[in-house]
Amino acid sequence: MELKQQIYQNLRNQGCRITAHKRSLIEMLINNLGRFLSITDLENLIPDSVSMDTSTIYRTVMTLQEHGLIESMIDDNGLTSYMLCHELGVHHHHLICTGCGKTIIIPCQPQLWQDASQQCQFLVTHHKVEIYGLCADCQARGLKS
Amino acid sequence: MELKQQIYQNLRNQGCRITAHKRSLIEMLINNLGRFLSITDLENLIPDSVSMDTSTIYRTVMTLQEHGLIESMIDDNGLTSYMLCHELGVHHHHLICTGCGKTIIIPCQPQLWQDASQQCQFLVTHHKVEIYGLCADCQARGLKS
DNA sequence: TTGAATGCAAAAACTTTGCATAACT
DNA sequence: AGTTATGCAAAGTTTTTGCATTCAA
Numbered sequence: 463m464e465l466k467q468q469i470y471q472n473l474r475n476q477g478c479r480i481t482a483h484k485r486s487l488i489e490m491l492i493n494n495l496g497r498f499l500s501i502t503d504l505e506n507l508i509p510d511s512v513s514m515d516t517s518t519i520y521r522t523v524m525t526l527q528e529h530g531l532i533e534s535m536i537d538d539n540g541l542t543s544y545m546l547c548h549e550l551g552v553h554h555h556h557l558i559c560t561g562c563g564k565t566i567i568i569p570c571q572p573q574l575w576q577d578a579s580q581q582c583q584f585l586v587t588h589h590k591v592e593i594y595g596l597c598a599d600c601q602a603r604g605l606k607s
Numbered sequence: 608m609e610l611k612q613q614i615y616q617n618l619r620n621q622g623c624r625i626t627a628h629k630r631s632l633i634e635m636l637i638n639n640l641g642r643f644l645s646i647t648d649l650e651n652l653i654p655d656s657v658s659m660d661t662s663t664i665y666r667t668v669m670t671l672q673e674h675g676l677i678e679s680m681i682d683d684n685g686l687t688s689y690m691l692c693h694e695l696g697v698h699h700h701h702l703i704c705t706g707c708g709k710t711i712i713i714p715c716q717p718q719l720w721q722d723a724s725q726q727c728q729f730l731v732t733h734h735k736v737e738i739y740g741l742c743a744d745c746q747a748r749g750l751k752s
Numbered sequence: 753t754t755g756a757a758t759g760c761a762a763a764a765a766c767t768t769t770g771c772a773t774a775a776c777t
Numbered sequence: 778a779g780t781t782a783t784g785c786a787a788a789g790t791t792t793t794t795g796c797a798t799t800c801a802a
Contacts, residue, residue, distance in 0.1 A: 474777095477781085480776080481775070481781085482775085501767090516766095517784075518783055520767065536681050538681070540685035540687060540766090540791090541685065542685060560732065568720055571718075574716040574719055575713055578702065578713040579740070582711055583742075584704070584738075584741070584742055585740045589736075589739060590735060590736070591736050591737075593720045593731055594731070594734060594735075595729050595733075598727060601730055622756080623757095624801050624802070626756090646791080646792090662759075662792085662793080665791095665792065667757090685766090756800085756802100758799070759796105759799095762794085763793080763794075763795095766789100768790090769786100769789085770786095772784095776781075776782085
C-alpha cells in the first residue's frame with residue numbers, strides 16, 4: 463500500500479477523520495521525508511490555496527504523534543520539529559544536516575552505554591542521540607559549519 | 608584552589624563582577640553539583656534572605672554559559688536545565704535520573720556515529736547524547752519509570 | 753567614578769484552550 | 778445525525794528586552 467494510504471488507514475482505525483487539512487499536512491510531511499520540520503516550517507509550506515490556522519497545525523501534529531506516525535526532535539532553542547517516521551516502530555537515530563535539514567538514519571547502539579549503566583545499577587528507560595553536522599551536498603555547496 | 612574561587616577568578620578574568628547575586632546563584636549550583644536545575648528549580652532554591660528577579664537568573668546562567676562554566680540540557684518539554692561543568696573542557700555525556708535529577712558521567716563514544724558518517728561523508732560538528740532512567744537510589748526508593 | 757548588574761515592567765515568542773461553527777463519515 | 782475537526786480569540790508559559798537605578802571595582 464502507498465505510504466499515504468497507510469497513514470490514512472492508521473488514523474481511520476483509531477477514529478480519526480481524514481479531513482482536507484490533514485491531507486494537506488500529511489502531503490507536506492511526505493514531500494519532506496527524512497527532514498525535520500518545525501511548526502514554522504510547516505506554516506510556510508502550506509500552499510496558498512489552503513488556509514490553516516496555527517492551532518490546527520499544533521493539534522494535527524499532536525494527533526499524528528499520538529498515533530506514532532511522526533517522530534520529533536527538540537533543537538538547541540527548545541523548538542520541536544517533526545517528520546514522518548522512517549520505518550514505523552524501528553528504533554534509530556539521525557545524523558542531522560544543519561545546512562539543509564536532511565537526516566541520515568543510524569542504528570541505535572545501546573551497548574555503548576550498557577557497561578556504564580550496569581556498573582552503577584542505573585536503569586535506562588529512554589535516551590536521546592542526535593548528531594549534527596553537514597551532509598556531503600552542503601559541504602560541496604561550500605556551506606561552513 | 609577551591610571550586611568557588613576558580614569560578615570567581617574565571618569570571619573576573621573576563622571582566623565580570625562578582626555580585627552578591629552571582630555568589631548566591633553559584634552557591635546554589637555548587638550545592639547541586641551533578642544535578643541539572645531548571646530556571647524554576649533555581650528560583651525555588653533562592654534562600655528567603657535573597658531577592659532575585661527571574662530575569663537576573665536568566666542573565667546570570669547565560670553569562671556562566673558564555674564563560675563555559677555551566678553545561679545545559681533541554682528536556683522533552685523544551686525547557687533548559689543547567690549545572691556547573693564537571694571538569695572544565697572534558698567532553699562527556701550523562702546518565703540522567705528522572706527521579707532525582709542526579710547525573711552520572713559517561714565518556715563520549717564517537718564510534719556511535721563514526722562508521723555511518725564516514726560512509727556518507729557527513730561532517731559531524733556537534734552532537735547530543737542523553738541517557739535517561741532511574742539511579743540505584745531511586746529504584747530502591749521504589750520509584751517507577 | 754565608571755561600567756556592569758539588577759529590578760521592574762513590558763513585550764516577544766511559542767503553545768494551549770474554550771467555544772461556536774464547519775466538515776467528515 | 779452525531780461526532781470530530783477547525784478557526785478564532787483569548788489566555789498561558791517561558792524567555793527576552795529596555796531603561797532607570799544600584800552596586801562592584
